[in-house]
Amino acid sequence: MTQPLLIENARIIDPASGMDHRGAVLIENGLIADLSTGGPVGVPEGAEVVNAKGLVLAPGLIDMRVFTGEPGKEYRETLASAGQAAAAGGVTSFVMMPDTAPPVDDGALVDFLVRRAKATSVVNILPAAAITKGLKGEDMTEFGLLREAGAVCLSDGRKSIQSTALLRTAFSYAANYDMTIVHHLCDTDLAANGVMNEGLFATILGLMGIPREAETIPLARDLQLALLTGVRYHAAQISTAYSVELVAAAKKRSKRITCGVSINNLALNENDIGRYRTFFKLSTPLRCEDERQAVIDGLRNGTIDTIHSDHDPQDVEVKRQPFAEASDGAIGLETLLAAALRLVHSDDVDIKTVLKAMTTRPAEILGLDSGRIAKGAPADVILFDLDYPWQVTETQIRSRSHNTSFEGARLAGKVMRTIVGGQTVFTHEMETAP
Amino acid sequence: MAQSRSSKASSVKTSSTGDYPPFSQRHLLSIADLQPYEIIDLLDRAEKMVPISRQERKSHPTLAGKTQINLFFESSTRTQGSFEIAGKRLGALVMNMAVKSSSVTKGETLIDTAATLNAMRPDVIVVRHSAAGAVELLSQKVGCAVINAGDGAHEHPTQALLDALTIRRQKGRISGLTVAICGDIANSRVVRSNLLLLGALNVRTRVIAPRNLLPAGIENIATEVFTDMREGLEGADVVMMLRLQHERATGKMIPSVREYYRFYGLDAEKLAFAKPDAIVMHPGPMNRGVEIDPAIADGPAAVIIEQVEMGVAVRMAVLDALLPAGDNTP
Numbered sequence: 001m002t003q004p005l006l007i008e009n010a011r012i013i014d015p016a017s018g019m020d021h022r023g024a025v026l027i028e029n030g031l032i033a034d035l036s037t038g039g040p041v042g043v044p045e046g047a048e049v050v051n052a053k054g055l056v057l058a059p060g061l062i063d064m065r066v067f068t069g070e071p072g073k074e075y076r077e078t079l080a081s082a083g084q085a086a087a088a089g090g091v092t093s094f095v096m097m098p099d100t101a102p103p104v105d106d107g108a109l110v111d112f113l114v115r116r117a118k119a120t121s122v123v124n125i126l127p128a129a130a131i132t133k134g135l136k137g138e139d140m141t142e143f144g145l146l147r148e149a150g151a152v153c154l155s156d157g158r159k160s161i162q163s164t165a166l167l168r169t170a171f172s173y174a175a176n177y178d179m180t181i182v183h184h185l186c187d188t189d190l191a192a193n194g195v196m197n198e199g200l201f202a203t204i205l206g207l208m209g210i211p212r213e214a215e216t217i218p219l220a221r222d223l224q225l226a227l228l229t230g231v232r233y234h235a236a237q238i239s240t241a242y243s244v245e246l247v248a249a250a251k252k253r254s255k256r257i258t259c260g261v262s263i264n265n266l267a268l269n270e271n272d273i274g275r276y277r278t279f280f281k282l283s284t285p286l287r288c289e290d291e292r293q294a295v296i297d298g299l300r301n302g303t304i305d306t307i308h309s310d311h312d313p314q315d316v317e318v319k320r321q322p323f324a325e326a327s328d329g330a331i332g333l334e335t336l337l338a339a340a341l342r343l344v345h346s347d348d349v350d351i352k353t354v355l356k357a358m359t360t361r362p363a364e365i366l367g368l369d370s371g372r373i374a375k376g377a378p379a380d381v382i383l384f385d386l387d388y389p390w391q392v393t394e395t396q397i398r399s400r401s402h403n404t405s406f407e408g409a410r411l412a413g414k415v416m417r418t419i420v421g422g423q424t425v426f427t428h429e430m431e432t433a434p
Numbered sequence: 435m436a437q438s439r440s441s442k443a444s445s446v447k448t449s450s451t452g453d454y455p456p457f458s459q460r461h462l463l464s465i466a467d468l469q470p471y472e473i474i475d476l477l478d479r480a481e482k483m484v485p486i487s488r489q490e491r492k493s494h495p496t497l498a499g500k501t502q503i504n505l506f507f508e509s510s511t512r513t514q515g516s517f518e519i520a521g522k523r524l525g526a527l528v529m530n531m532a533v534k535s536s537s538v539t540k541g542e543t544l545i546d547t548a549a550t551l552n553a554m555r556p557d558v559i560v561v562r563h564s565a566a567g568a569v570e571l572l573s574q575k576v577g578c579a580v581i582n583a584g585d586g587a588h589e590h591p592t593q594a595l596l597d598a599l600t601i602r603r604q605k606g607r608i609s610g611l612t613v614a615i616c617g618d619i620a621n622s623r624v625v626r627s628n629l630l631l632l633g634a635l636n637v638r639t640r641v642i643a644p645r646n647l648l649p650a651g652i653e654n655i656a657t658e659v660f661t662d663m664r665e666g667l668e669g670a671d672v673v674m675m676l677r678l679q680h681e682r683a684t685g686k687m688i689p690s691v692r693e694y695y696r697f698y699g700l701d702a703e704k705l706a707f708a709k710p711d712a713i714v715m716h717p718g719p720m721n722r723g724v725e726i727d728p729a730i731a732d733g734p735a736a737v738i739i740e741q742v743e744m745g746v747a748v749r750m751a752v753l754d755a756l757l758p759a760g761d762n763t764p
Contacts, residue, residue, distance in 0.1 A: 202465075206566035206588030206626060209650055276567030286762025320545050322565030324586065 002422055004028040004044045010052035010383065012037065016372035025057060027379040035089045035375050052383050055416055058355050059339060059371050060092025060123075060380035062362035064182070064260055065236060067157070067329070069400070070116070071109075072101025075271065077400045079113075079314040083121030085333040085399040087426035090415035091309070092380035093124035093370060094333070095182075095362075098135065099157035105130035105141045110149035122425035123418075124380070126152040126366065128182060131170050137161045137257035140170055143177050152366050155182035155236065158283065158312075158328070162188060164221055168365030170428040171229040176374060180232040180365060182260075183222055185243075186283065190214040195324045197270045205276065207323060210285050212240040219243050223250040226257055235259035235367055236312065239284045241294030248303045258365050259303070263332055264405060265295055267339045272405070278319050278326035281407045282310070299357060300349050305365065307357040309336040313401030330405040337384060339406060341413035344386075346351035352387075379422040388414035454479065457755035461573045461580040464589040465630040473598070473631060478495065480599050480744070480751035486523060487746055495525025496754055500557040502526045505522075506583070507563040508532050512718055512742070513592075517560045520749035526557070544568060548575040556736050557757055561585075579756040587621050593717055596748040598635070600741050601672055604713050607685035609636040612760075614666050614708070615641040615656075615697060617676025618683065619727055620649040624676065624717045629655050642666035646687055663698055667707040674715045675700050675737075678725050691724050701727040705735065713737045 008024035012035075021403075023037035026044070030409030034041065043049060063086070079096075096113065104113065110127050113427055117125035121195035129151035133139045137159060146154070160183065161167050167183075174181050191214040196202050198209025219235055223246060226233035235247060237260050239313055247259045264282055269292045273280045280286055287295075298304040312329030319326050332339070340358065343349040363371025370380045392406045418426035449464045457475065459467065468476075502521040506514050514530060521528040533547065544563070551559060558579040561569045566586030573580035584590040602608050613632055619625050619641045632639050633655070641648065641656040642663050653659050660666030667673060680691050688694045700714065714726075714735045722728040730736065 072666075102681045129694070158581060198650050200654050203649040203651045203655070206586050206623060275570060317543065320543070320571075322563065322571055322586075323569035324567075 003187075003424070004033070004047040005050065005419070005424075006041065006043055006047045007050045007057060007383065007426045008041065010055055010057035010420045012057045012373055013352060013355055014373035016059075016360040017353050017374065018352070019373070020352060025373065025381065026423050027419065029379070030379055030406065032373060032375055032377045032379050032381070035373065036365055040111065050417075054385065055383045056386055057373070057381060057383055059347070059359040059384050060418065060420065061090050061358040062366070062368065062371055063091045063094035063108050063308050063311070063333065063336060063358070064306050064362050064366070065097060065262070066094040066311040066333065067099055067313065069313060070100065076315055078120070079117050079125055080120040080309070081335065081398065081400045083117075083125065085311070085331070085397075086123045087417065087418045087420070088398050089213070089309075089334040090337045090382040090384060090418055091123060091333055092382070092420045093368065095125060095126045095128050095152060095366070097155060097157035098128055098130040099159070103130050103135045104128070105133050105135070107142065107149035110146055110151050114150045123420050128153050128155040128157070130154070131156045131181065132161065132166070132201045135159045137163065137166065140166075140173060143173055143179055144296045147179055153180040153182050153234070156184065156407055158184060160184045160186040160218060163424075164225070166374045167222065168229065170223050170387060171225050171231040171233065175229050175231040178232065180234055182234045182236050184236045185215045185218045185222070185238070187214045187218050190217065193324075194339040195281060196273060197287045199270070199288055201270050201273070201288075205273070205323075212242065212291070215240055215284065216246060219246050223247070223257065226250070227254055230254075230256065231371055232256045232306050232365075233258070237262045237265065237284050237308070239265040239287050239295060240291050240306070244298035244303050246292055251303065258305040258361070260306040260308055260433075261295055261299065261304050262312060263307055263336055263339045264330065266299065266307065267290065267342055268405060276323040278321065278323055279330050279403050279407065281323060281326050282330060282405075283328040296343065296348050300353060305357060307336075307340055309333050311399075313399055314403045315401055319403050330403050331397070332404070333403055334398060335404065335406045335409070335411065337415060338411035338413040339389070340388065342411070345412055369391075381418040381419045382415055384413060384415045387412050390414055440472070440562070454755075456758055459756070462591055462752050462756060463570050463573060463580065463582045465591045465594050465627045466589070468634070470634045471594070473537055473634060474596055476711070476755060477599050477602060477740045479755055480595065480748040483747040483750040483754070484744070486750070487743070492523050493525065494523060494750075497521065497557075497757055498525035500526045502558045502560065502753070503551055503554075503556045504530045504560045505533065505551065505562075506531070507561070507568070508584070510562055510583070513562065513745075515744040516742070517581075517583060518592070518729050518751050520746050520753055524750055524753055524754070528533060545575055548572045552576040552578070552667060559754060568661055581752060581756070584623055587623050587626070589627045590623040591627050592626050592745070592748055592752060594631040595752070596741055596744040597628055597674065597715060597717070598631055599744045599748055600715065600737055601713070603740070603744070604737055607633070607669060611671040612638040612640065612669060613672040613674060614640040614642055614670040615674040615676065616663060616666065616700065618647045618678050618687075619643045619652060619676070620647045620700060621679065622676050626655075628674065633657075635686055640666050640670065642698070644688065663704050664707045670708040670712055672713055672715060673700065673705065673708055677717065677719065680721060680724050699723075699725055699727065700730050702730065702759065705730060714742060718742070
């Protein structure tokens with residue numbers, strides 16, 4: 001077995017128990033073997049002892065929305081490179097969206113991904129399986145077999161299913177296996193040729209707008225169907241004030257309804273597009289500042305459960321295009337924590353709420369054992385410096401694609417050590433070593 | 435009026451190196467990039483180009499030895515022809531390149547095209563593209579001046595300049611006028627450039643259209659927004675009509691041409707609400723009987739043909755301003 005690891009003098013924040021206290025954690029055999037918030041801890045023989053003075057110890061982040069390029073577009077991202085990026089960002093587990101070539105719509109592919117991830121990735125990769133075959137929004141996949149193969153939830157990734165009848169059937173069938181449906185919200189008819197948030201800014205740029213209703217109308221439909229079928233339903237990512245209202249109302253009627261938000265919609269707004277900067281072309285689009293503030297409110301009051309990176313590697317060929325013709329998406333694994341800590345540093349949201357949305361809540365929604373600092377829990381743990389200042393530069397990006405919407409951004413808060421299953425997979429020293 | 439102004443202008447020297455300080459912009463990508471004094475500077479330069487095109491020998495070879503590429507990803511006869519004549523009257527070597535829109539035929543990207551053309555060492559590239567921002571993107575990848583000849587629904591700066599020149603020659607001024615623009619505001623680059631230019635010169639701008647042809651937030655750009663054409667035309671000095679892409683809009687944005695014409699087509703009855711000396715403009719090509727009554731289009735208030743003439747003058751001025759003589763000696 002690996003050498004035991006004792007981390008002492010850390011500020012331990014565990015959103016699951018509400019703990020925020022100085023203490024020590026002992027990691028042994030891949031688990032959190034002991035936890036102490038007071039007196040001295042016994043040091044097991046041969047243990048590595050880390051003095052984490054000034055650092056926060058928290059559960060490793062669980063990112064519910066990550067796209068990779070494996071299989072099919074390995075030049076954009078492999079499971080290995082995504083794993084490296086995740087480790088550097090303090091993400092110890094992520095849900096991989098099924099939008100690959102071929103799409104993950106078959107048990108054999110899920111099985112392949114589980115094995116391939118174990119062999120090549122330093123963090124836990126949890127495959128989401130497609131709801132419909134080929135992500136075409138027409139015929140259901142084999143939910144039961146996909147679950148047996150290891151799919152952690154069902155999602156059509158970037159695609160939004162348009163047929164209300166199909167959604168009802170899929171929700172109902174997913175409830176049958178108690179699987180969570182994670183659904184992206186876009187009325188493709190209404191969004192039409194829109195490429196950014198509808199409003200004055202789109203008008204000035206001469207770009208077609210995507211109205212908020214392209215999100216809220218399918219959301220209202222989904223919520224009603226979720227209540228009808230009793231499925232565990234997770235709205236993949238919401239971005240408007242009215243969406244927050246809709247989810248809050250539905251949550252009063254069912255505990256099986258949850259929703260997420262992309263870090264991009266929390267940290268950025270449509271003005272960041274500036275003069276046609278395609279790294280800010282996203283689906284869900286960046287909205288105006290009022291909507292961003294409403295989404296932050298939703299996070300603060302618990303309506304929004306999870307924050308994810310929406311990590312979506314795209315290469316230069318598809319990004320260095322006129323805005324309307326460029327692909328959607330930005331990478332985000334490496335900046336997720338620091339970007340989320342912006343909300344803490346600006347006193348918008350307290351640190352426990354922010355961490356909870358990236359640890360405990362995703363674990364609960366996905367039925368994982370991790371996402372908490374407790375005796376016996378998996379040792380998926382991060383140490384980070386809450387205030388460490390750094391600037392995002394292209395050269396330090398570990399992802400194979402460099403389409404970050406935080407290029408050049410000055411951030412405060414950096415991961416110093418990432419531990420997955422008791423193994424240290426990233427240290428700040430590794431990053432800064434020549 | 436127009437005649438007296440132009441005859442006065444013809445006596446002034448037209449050398450690009452003589453009267454003017456160098457134009458400070460490297461490209462002409464949008465009206466939004468221009469300060470009011472730069473707009474006026476370009477209009478003054480254009481004014482002096484007008485007589486050149488009225489001479490018997492229409493030559494003023496300040497751009498001799500320079501290469502101009504017209505790169506049109508969207509087909510255009512009027513604008514491309516205008517830029518070609520402008521370049522040739524200034525003595526430049528003009529090459530026209532028509533490219534199938536890159537959004538349809540994937541293959542060589544816009545950036546690849548830019549790099550390829552750049553290697554041929556042109557002095558200026560005139561670009562039209564169906565995507566907003568495409569011309570600016572291209573300008574970042576080449577080493578020469580770039581002129582936006584229309585990018586999606588974003589801007590068409592030389593159109594706004596030629597409209598302003600036409601207005602100034604007709605009305606003797608621009609500031610303080612009321613200009614009403616009517617038609618498909620949502621999808622028009624001409625409107626955006628015009629609202630920015632006229633707004634910068636203290637014009638009271640109005641847009642008139644049915645609600646579904648008004649883009650979000652337009653009330654923040656135009657001074658006033660109207661859905662009733664008669665109200666919108668009340669007291670206007672200038673009426674600018676826009677082309678309705680009726681083949682595309684019918685059934686989707688408007689129910690029928692006859693209904694559109696009834697409520698938003700310019701006829702004598704509606705024009706009577708504007709000032710008695712109001713002028714009627716149209717960027718062309720016109721749909722007679724769709725957005726404008728033929729009697730108005732060809733009537734005394736119309737200055738549509740003068741707009742075309744001013745187009746050549748404005749494009750000569752822009753080319754001349756961006757490429758001062760002697761800047762590219764090896």
